[in-house]
Amino acid sequence: MFVFRIIFYSFVLMAALFLPSHIARAADCRHNICGSIRAGALDIVSGFFSNTFKPKSPGLSFKDTPLMRQNARAFTHYLMGVVFENRQEYQSALSEFKLALREAPGNEYLNFKIASSYLDLKEYDAARRQIDKILKLNPDNLNARFLLAALYFEKDQMGPASGEYEAIINQDPGNVLALVSLADIYIMEKKLQAALEVYKRLIQEDEFSPYLYFNIGLLYFKLDNPRAAEESFLKAITLRPDYTAPIAALGVMAELDKNYDKAVGYFKQAVSVQPDDYRLQARLAKVFDSAGLLENARLEYERILLDCPDCVQARIGIAEVYIQAEEYDKALIALDSLADDEQYGYYAVYLTGIINFVQDKYQDAIVFFEKSLLSNPNYEKPYLYLGAAFEKTGYIEKAEESLKKAIELDPENADALNYLGYIYADSGRHIEQAINYINRALEIEPQNGFFLDSLGWAYYKKGDYNKAIELICQALTFCKEDFVLYDHLADAYNAMGDFSLALLFWHKALKLDPDNTAIQDKARKLEVFEKDKGVAE
Numbered sequence: 001m002f003v004f005r006i007i008f009y010s011f012v013l014m015a016a017l018f019l020p021s022h023i024a025r026a027a028d029c030r031h032n033i034c035g036s037i038r039a040g041a042l043d044i045v046s047g048f049f050s051n052t053f054k055p056k057s058p059g060l061s062f063k064d065t066p067l068m069r070q071n072a073r074a075f076t077h078y079l080m081g082v083v084f085e086n087r088q089e090y091q092s093a094l095s096e097f098k099l100a101l102r103e104a105p106g107n108e109y110l111n112f113k114i115a116s117s118y119l120d121l122k123e124y125d126a127a128r129r130q131i132d133k134i135l136k137l138n139p140d141n142l143n144a145r146f147l148l149a150a151l152y153f154e155k156d157q158m159g160p161a162s163g164e165y166e167a168i169i170n171q172d173p174g175n176v177l178a179l180v181s182l183a184d185i186y187i188m189e190k191k192l193q194a195a196l197e198v199y200k201r202l203i204q205e206d207e208f209s210p211y212l213y214f215n216i217g218l219l220y221f222k223l224d225n226p227r228a229a230e231e232s233f234l235k236a237i238t239l240r241p242d243y244t245a246p247i248a249a250l251g252v253m254a255e256l257d258k259n260y261d262k263a264v265g266y267f268k269q270a271v272s273v274q275p276d277d278y279r280l281q282a283r284l285a286k287v288f289d290s291a292g293l294l295e296n297a298r299l300e301y302e303r304i305l306l307d308c309p310d311c312v313q314a315r316i317g318i319a320e321v322y323i324q325a326e327e328y329d330k331a332l333i334a335l336d337s338l339a340d341d342e343q344y345g346y347y348a349v350y351l352t353g354i355i356n357f358v359q360d361k362y363q364d365a366i367v368f369f370e371k372s373l374l375s376n377p378n379y380e381k382p383y384l385y386l387g388a389a390f391e392k393t394g395y396i397e398k399a400e401e402s403l404k405k406a407i408e409l410d411p412e413n414a415d416a417l418n419y420l421g422y423i424y425a426d427s428g429r430h431i432e433q434a435i436n437y438i439n440r441a442l443e444i445e446p447q448n449g450f451f452l453d454s455l456g457w458a459y460y461k462k463g464d465y466n467k468a469i470e471l472i473c474q475a476l477t478f479c480k481e482d483f484v485l486y487d488h489l490a491d492a493y494n495a496m497g498d499f500s501l502a503l504l505f506w507h508k509a510l511k512l513d514p515d516n517t518a519i520q521d522k523a524r525k526l527e528v529f530e531k532d533k534g535v536a537e
Helices: 028-036 047-052 067-070 072-086 088-101 108-120 122-135 142-154 158-171 177-190 192-205 210-222 226-239 242-258 260-273 277-292 294-307 312-324 328-335 347-356 362-375 383-393 396-411 416-425 431-444 449-462 467-474 483-496 499-512 519-534
Strands: none
Touching: 028 483, 067 499, 072 108, 088 108, 108 122, 108 142, 122 142, 142 158, 142 177, 158 177, 177 192, 177 362, 192 210, 210 226, 210 242, 226 242, 242 260, 242 277, 242 362, 260 277, 277 312, 277 328, 312 328, 312 347, 328 347, 347 362, 347 383, 362 383, 383 396, 396 416, 416 449, 431 449, 449 467, 449 483, 467 483, 483 499, 483 519, 499 519
């Protein structure tokens, strides 16, 4: 049996979004050395470099060299190159740095700037030749090694890139920029334990950095060590009480453990620190929603929308609350005009599909689900409901294709596994595959009564009525008041020839669904059969 559970998606501050994305900066390490750090990390950890570390250039800056003070023409071309570089006019910057080098031949730093410009222009061969030239003259030039690591990174050669950072660290064990960049590569390669070890080394460089402890907490969390994660987040908060990222992370952890009271406490604490952060307010509202406190969630979203009527996250959140409260017109108003939103438009369209689906408007729902998937084809949730809508409208093959896609994108999608298995079982086709799919769903949710009923129904279709009865009776311990389960149980007893129990369970089903004509017909026919049988005897 398949029962629809409306599946919502949380956009704000989910644990998966916490992992640092400093790697964008690591690719630009040559600019860090030059003194112009480019922004690239998540806002929530944007202070990591600027507030914690002051990477020092291992080489001389051009302006510090005696040659510079003696050569105004070279310095003029150098400054013009920097201006063009900051404007991202890299070809012009390259030309100016070459003119500067012509005036100051052999200047190591200008050679570095030329190599950096080639890298900006993605002229990798030229960049590599220039870097090799620098290293030939000075094998210990860390600037050149940083640049070589960046070159490898941009060419997606993570092994050689990490090798260069390791070489830098061997030469300068306390080089923070190299350590951070190496950790970022390990994170990208999902070598989380190796990244954690690098962050532990970073702690030795700055033991009072809340940002480091926050990132260590994230890594512990991803490594399934919640206790160590919690300790690291608490340490980050101790070092900086107004740092909301670890507070929010603790809220997420509590929410994932379904400890909603604790989660609410953490998010309220985060909101009190940053009352104007609508992301945190929306997250608090979402926790209320998850806890089933829909009125609290609605009030929180309304509070956000009073100050920020165009806040997309709040509009989507309150639409979800309205859907659960079956206030579909209000939900549609909240979602109005969000379909074209660049970031969340696909999800707003998905929710519109849900609104149509739960009102049995399956053809309209199909249109919205397919439109949502055009914007985000790798979002698995619409495939489940698209499959259900196709099944409801008789397009069984399309239903199966959609459900298979949902499973492909999320092999742990228990609802899709169960639904596909139930469709196979109910049609009498692919019974063994049906049993396999439903068993996979039960591995994820072993106490789901509806999944157990699906498995029982598959065995009924297979002709193993004893097994069917056993499973459906087990299902009834988890969801006793459901007419479909009683109907299936009656079918199994009827097939076994136990007509009295069949009638008993059909009558139980009719108490729950008195207008079900199909069950009425089956019960009436059996009653007539039993009556005729008694007369004959």
